[in-house]
Amino acid sequence: MSEYIKQTACNRLNVLVIGAGPCGLRAAIECALLGANVVVVHENVAFSQLIEPELDANGYAPGWRAAFEPHGHILSEYEFDALIGADGKRNTLPGFPRQVVRGKLAIGITANFINNKTSAEEKVQEISGVAYIFNQAFFKDMKKETGVDLENIVYYKDATHYFVMCAKKQSLLEKGVIKQDFDDISQLLSRDNVDQEMLCKYAAQAADFATHGKLPQLNYAQNHNGQADIAMFDFTALCSAVYSTRLSERCGRNLIMTIVGDSLHEPFWPTGSGAARGFLGCFDVAWMLRNFGINKMGPTEIIAERENIYKLLAQTTKENMSKAISKYTIDPKTRYPSIEMTVGPHDVLEQVDTDNPRMRPTSKPLSLRCVHPVHQINTPFKRKHRFWRFCHQALMPFKLRVINFKTQSWGDGRALAALIGKFRSDLVDYISLCSMGDPERMIDTVFSTVESTYNIPRPCEDHLAWAKLSDSARIDYLARIIENLRSDSAALQQILSPTLKAGLARKRTVQMVDTSKAKKSEQIKRRAGDLINSFASTSIWPQNLDTPIAQNGNLNGVENGLDVEKMSEEEVG
Secondary structure (H helix, E strand, O other), X not given: OHHHOOOOOOOOOEEEEEOOOHHHHHHHHHHHHOOOEEEEEOOOOXXXXXXXXXXXXXXXXXXXXXXXXXXXXXXXXXXXXXXXXXXXXXXXXXXXXXXXXXXXXXXXXXXXXXXXXXXXXXXOOOEEEEEOOOOHHHHHHHHHHHOXXXXXEXXXXXXXXXXXXXXXXXXXXXXXXXXXXXXXXXXXXXXXXXXXXXXXXXHHHXXXXXXXXXXXXXXXXXXXXXXXXXXXXXXXXXXXXXXXXXXXXXXXXXXXXXXXXXXXXXXXXXXXXXXXXXXXHHHHHHHHHHHHHHOOOOXXXXXXXXXXXXHHHOOOOOOOOOOOHHHOOOOHHHOOOOOOOOOOHHXXXXXXXXXXXXXXXXXXXXXXXXXXXXXXXXXXXXXXXXXXXXXXXXXXXXXXXXXXXXXXXXXXXXXXXXXXXXXXXXXXXXXHHHHHOOHHHHHHHHHHHHHHHHOOOXXXXXXXXXXXXXXXXXXXXXXXXXXXXXXXXXXXXXXXXXXXXXXXXXXXXXXXXXXXXXXXXXXXXXXXXXXXXXXXXXXXXXOOOXXXXXXXXXXXXXXXXXOHHHOOOXXXX
């Protein structure tokens, strides 16, 4: 699409996305398509606060950074130009006031029933949404027969039978679900005022009537606490952000902050509009960042355009959007028939926070932090982050929390021993070293092994010195180890050998071949060829065989039972 300008529109921007839900990931993808360098943080790494740029002794100011939990995470060194909050209603991104829109009392109930996937269950049709206003007879019959009085009901069938319904308060009181009436909604739906057993019966009756009694069993699935997976909550109040975007400037460094998804506009869930409006918001944010990246418009002009588009979001329906869905892009004009520009550049000045109170012309573009495309700039952080990702992924099976290259992650020597043992278990027995409980001996063993095998000298004398080693010295040492492991064909052979043994063992069982799946077998064969060719000069020798299964990129010995389709990424390291 022309809007992305061949991934050059935002190629001078570093972007941080908080939250890896549907909207967070979609926003990240759109930014990447625009050419930005994108980092997404999820629940294992929690955003804590922004770190403002400060001038050093030489008068240089780094870019905007963030603090994370766990403390000291390597991402705290990442400098970014745009920050997207996509972590839902909690919205940890500061500076975005919310306004509450209260409607009439609305009490929602969600219930998950076990799906045994029987033929009878498969025949039951889903209910995409039935509202009282459109089918009054249905809800009147339900109330007459069961006493359950609803505003609407939705049923989806997946891993469970999932029902969502909006119940009337009087019906809940009459059925004994709510014990006592209160004007305060939080008190009304408090745990002490809800009979859980009657709530389960209430939802089951509604589900049974809505499906015409065709679900043979309505047994509740269990939640993470081992209890019936049912919940009742209030969605009378819906929150929306007062505005969608802010600009902060410190020491000449600019940061664009914006929010998407539920952080921006909380949906009325019975309408099923949450994901739809969330994705529209992601497209709008991408368009705004595109304008910042192109750097031809003034910041207040761009923010004003974004706020005008945001005003349309809550009112957006299928009926008032452009009908040519296939032509939708991040350009708002392809999705919204008309955009009223009621917000001007001077109306968004309160959304600009700067330490340089100069009178900037609203049409003057910002000076971007990076002069060249960020992907072409080699920074110390890039190198450090690249090695950290390798170590982090390699050490995940060992349950080691490696969040940086400091003492807290590497000081006791376990991570170093695990890294070698992961790829060369013949050299380092991680379990045995850990069972000794002697960090000094562990470090000495690993240092000696690495030095004798790869001719890499010790970075320091002992465990105490290793714990105090600087980040740069530790990274240099690990980098040399990693490069040697990557180029070590013997290590690759060892990693693959468990898979080869498993494949050979399957030869003992006679397998019936379904010739109707010939096309599938061709795909497997091509995949096997691609895998072997990627190890061009590697020969893989299985035990007790005189002929290599693969040599110099040629696929041989397929009849030996090598099931490439079942080779997982974990098996090949």
